[in-house]
Amino acid sequence: MNGIQDSEPGTPDLAGFDFAQLRRFPDIEAENLFAHDATDELILTSAGSALARISDGGSLAIVGDRYGALTLGSAALHGLAGIRVNQDGLSGELALAANAQRLGLEGTFSSQPLTAELFAGANVVLWQLPRSLDELAETAELISANAAPNVQIVAGGRVKHMTLAMNTVLGNYFEQVVPGRAWRKSRPLVVTGPRADAPASSFPRSEFNQALGLTLCAHGATFAGTKLDIGTRFLLDFEPDMLPGATTAIDLGCGNGAIAAALATARPSLLVTATDQSASAVASATATAHANGLGGRVAAVRDDAMAGFEPASAELIVLNPPFHVGATVHAGIALKLFDAAARVLAPGGELWTVYNRHLDYRAQLEQRVGPTTIKGRNSKFTVALSRKAKS
Template identity: 35%
Template structure:
């Protein structure tokens, strides 16, 4: 656990789930830069303050624990894990749990915002969507400040603020972080929000070929099918019968949808930590699955909400980035959680880049790993939980 030091106090902050072996902090120099700017400029924080994209709750915690606290403080996040971290960090700081309204990117935004603080997300599409959704709540006197590391803020980032909200400029870089200052123009003709986005799936994607799917902003490859998933769709397991199948880290749910269309008796669960992803998966499932077909849609920490030994098959295309950090930590957690949720004899099928070496991790967790398919870039791997025949 690390301590964030600000002009208003010190706060012990962690990511979620907390892992003593994880050296990554729950904040970075851009969070520190923004908080220092607010204190040094004596920004009026007494009104309605909204914090967007606060990755682990550092900004929200510091503002909620500040005295006096904002009259109305709202956090808007697409990340379940980020929201859980925020809840725990707020409790650890001693802040009033009712002092912050925690909204997801799928919730209706506040009607009025006096100070808008934006932690620039990795996804430009998510930033575009959120600025469009929040713009009606801003007024000419709204203070808008964005923050991010220099490598996260591009000309395209600034153009979005300029095009959707109003005149925009940036600060000097400090510790490789930068601030964005925007002056809202209520009369600006910003056009319509292009999100969610729809596209047609290519011809080599098995049972989902030619179908139109919807993607909410912010999910991986939001405007097209990523090539890893495309390869996975060509090598999915068959003849599943009444198996309970989890599309883990489902994104827009195309993998689970392909199983649902090919396997009329299979029971589907779509799980992701992104609210945008699960909303996309649910819409796509109901648009293309047989009328009356049911499935579960879980926003959460992987398979944490599923009982031990309760599923037969887990399908997974794990991310290898945690925000800006390249790491296999998320994949390892997904594999371990999948093993716990699988029945003895149940299977985890994984697609990943060849160079990531997932077979080593899978052998360590499951005891064995089989190569199902490969091409010059990707592999599909199969790991079986030891202990008995596959459940039906």
């Protein structure tokens, strides 16, 4: 926790699993981006004796595994199978599958949605802690209500991202939350004792947004929660200028589905596909569409950068790209989405993008998508229109 001094308890003993063999692919790969971190090693070490007991017939659930270090580490180090795993992002899920195949560990786990079944009867849960308190609460609530009464949760995070508010949230759902000693700037938490008086489910949350005149819904891991992002708000000012007469549109990286719902509301015959690699976002966009009576015209799809969309098929794509890859600020993810838009746009199709003023993506958009004009700037954001060349 912040405020508690770091200490060096010694290197975890994880010989027997080569973390360096893990890759992030198909997520962005770069020299400063890694497929595992000290938190993975610390969680696996702290959970060592609990995992050893699992082989006698208990069950293991893992949540928030980045690229498979926790899942494949548990399988390789303890000979475990039948592991249930949830990762919100599809890139991480695909990376886990690819890593498992490379290491000959496919068949040791199943990827599952964040539901009661994921944790049903689990005796041990390994958890890379999220930074968002809402995501923490949604997951804690499901574990508390569904895991075995003797469940031992071994969680961990980077010390700089951990706050005492996280203990408070976890304390709403469990009797004991015990921080362990920090190692290489990560800290474990051992959480036990599901509370009988834990709060009932409050997800998805919903909130009426005055500026949009729409209700926004959100599960815990969704960007901006039930709020309208200020960049998105600026982008939506340009809706009247977006491809007149378009019959279909894509809200790329849809989050809570604010863009999809706003487009569908402004254009009563438009069909919108909202897409995101986050399962939480897809569920949130679906909930937002239904909350506003738009369920028949907005469909949400989980996909990694529209990989399953037909090339040259889209008339209009609207995008507020992320500029973080996990906790790291990195342009790669925005560029990946620009390339995806270039592939999926039909000739003459339009990509509308909003980005932080200091990022200056114009040259990248021009090079990757086509002729790009800046349509608006305010003190924080730029809105750009890129047109896919006709030939």
